[in-house]
Amino acid sequence: MGLFADLRDSISAVTAKLFAGESEDPKRIGIYGPPNAGKTTLANRIARDWTGDAVGPESHIPHETRRARRKENVEIERDGHTVSIDIVDTPGVTTKVDYEEFLDHDMEKDEAVRRSREATEGVAEAMHWLREDVDGVIYVLDSTTDPFTQVNTMLIGIIESRDLPVLILANKTDLEDSNVQRIRNAFPQHETIELSALEGENMDEVYDRIAEKFG
Amino acid sequence: MVEQEPESDDGVQLDLISAERMENKTSMEKIRMILDSVHDGDIVVLEKGLTPDEESKLIEVTMTEINPDGFTGIEIESFPRSETKESGLLGRIMGKDEDPAKLTVIGPANQIQSLHKDETLISALLKRK
Numbered sequence: 001m002g003l004f005a006d007l008r009d010s011i012s013a014v015t016a017k018l019f020a021g022e023s024e025d026p027k028r029i030g031i032y033g034p035p036n037a038g039k040t041t042l043a044n045r046i047a048r049d050w051t052g053d054a055v056g057p058e059s060h061i062p063h064e065t066r067r068a069r070r071k072e073n074v075e076i077e078r079d080g081h082t083v084s085i086d087i088v089d090t091p092g093v094t095t096k097v098d099y100e101e102f103l104d105h106d107m108e109k110d111e112a113v114r115r116s117r118e119a120t121e122g123v124a125e126a127m128h129w130l131r132e133d134v135d136g137v138i139y140v141l142d143s144t145t146d147p148f149t150q151v152n153t154m155l156i157g158i159i160e161s162r163d164l165p166v167l168i169l170a171n172k173t174d175l176e177d178s179n180v181q182r183i184r185n186a187f188p189q190h191e192t193i194e195l196s197a198l199e200g201e202n203m204d205e206v207y208d209r210i211a212e213k214f215g
Numbered sequence: 216m217v218e219q220e221p222e223s224d225d226g227v228q229l230d231l232i233s234a235e236r237m238e239n240k241t242s243m244e245k246i247r248m249i250l251d252s253v254h255d256g257d258i259v260v261l262e263k264g265l266t267p268d269e270e271s272k273l274i275e276v277t278m279t280e281i282n283p284d285g286f287t288g289i290e291i292e293s294f295p296r297s298e299t300k301e302s303g304l305l306g307r308i309m310g311k312d313e314d315p316a317k318l319t320v321i322g323p324a325n326q327i328q329s330l331h332k333d334e335t336l337i338s339a340l341l342k343r344k
Contacts, residue, residue, distance in 0.1 A: 095274055096288025096324035097281055113283045124278040127271050150292050150332070154270045161267035 026073055026084040027214050030134035032126065032159075034151055035062040035092030037140040038171040042197035043089035047071045049203065055089050061105045063119035065091045068129055076207050083215035090129060091122030093151055130158060136165040136214045143170040143194065144177040147186040156187060165213050168192040169206065174199045227258060227326070227341050234263035242269045246276050253289055253323050254280075258339065264293045264319035290327040292337045293319035 031039045043055040056069050069089045076083045097119050102112035130137070137159050141147050159166050168187055170180040174196035184192045193209055195202040230252050237245055245265065250273075252259045265273060273289075281288050294317040320330065320337050328340040 093274065094288070095277060095291055097278070098287040098325070099283045116281070116283065120278040120281045124275045127275040127278075131268070131271055153293075154267070154274070154291075158267040158271045 026086045027135040028070070028086045028088055028133060029136045029138055029210075029214055030068075030088045030090055030126075030129055031138045031140060032090055032130065032155060033092060033140035034142075034149065035094055036060065037092065037142045038197050039092065039140045040065050040089050042138070042140055042169065042171065042195075043069070043071065043087055045197045045200060045203065046074060046076075046087055049207075050074050050076055055087070062101065063091060063097070063115065063122070065089060066115070066118040066122035067091070068122070068125055076211055078208060078211040078215075081211075081215075083211045085210070085214055088129060088134060090126035091119065093123055093126055093155055095151060097123070130155075131162070134164065137167075138210070139166055139168045139190075140171050140197075141168065141183050142172050143180050143183055144172055144175050147183045152186070156190070160189075166190055167209055167213050169197075170194045171197055173201060227256070228252075229258045229260065231260045232262060234261075237261065237263065242266075242272055245269060246273050249273065249321055250276060250280065250289075253321060254286060256323055256326055258320065258322040258327075258341070261293075261319040261321070264317060285325075286323070288324040289321055290324050290330045290339075291319065291321045292330050292332045292339075293317065294332070294334075294337070 031043050033039050040056050040058045044058060047053055047055045051071065051074055053071070055071050056065055058064065068091065070086055071089075072086045074085050074087055076085065097116045099109070099112040099116035102115050103109065107115065139156065139159070141152070156166070168183065168190050170178075170183045170192050172178055173180065173194045180192065180194040191209065193202070193206055195206050240248070246269065249259050277289050280286055318337070320339055322330070322339065322341070326342050328342050330340075331338045
């Protein structure tokens, strides 16, 4: 039993080395989710932890991220080996954008219209990336809000239909209303990891799972 | 998409579209048909919903058509896919993944006040035009 297990491990290790040359390119991991789930905060946390740089500005205003932003060659070290990924921070996906919502955030109409136009282009771009250009998905949800939304259901369905590996992250556990179990109940077919990207809580487990899932 | 337009323009038109009407259409034809109706302020109810790929394209095309002068996007709700059907890679290889979502309701975001769903009921509250 032990001998066979050792032999199997050795073969796996040799096979991994043999094919390592073919999988040198870092996998592109898209960070997806609805607006204001904390995607950019997470992307910045990952990028700062492993490269020292940020990916983009964070804001409580919806659609702060209006272009997909890629941070290349983020090398995450786990258990003595290194997993190299490109992280792609994407605009929050929605089916509607109304410029008048931005007026509530002390914006002039021209600025609100421009921002909404950029937001719609960003969402379209994010959907295109999902169909064409990502190898795996980190799906970020705000654990203080109801995960049973049509956008979440559709996006998880799209991800599953493309056989993309996915990790669901229940973010904002530092907030009082956080309810991680509600997210686990919504998507029981996927692993859900809780975290606070803002406070850096539970990031070790997040990196372990990223390395396992996308390494 | 309907042959006969209603005479009054202060009502809300509801288009109940059979699976049969959709079955020979391409993805873009389906999306065009849905969005044309929604642009007119109509509510579209699909007997058989869209595939995940079509849903993805519907979001993408919807985003390209949003403009500040009127169209703010769509509201959409559908019943979940049946858990009992085969899924995953094997299911797709065997051609059994063509089981799109069940009944789907789509309407203009600026005209649907709320769209709620539980496991067996989708409830739409519409604003009067």
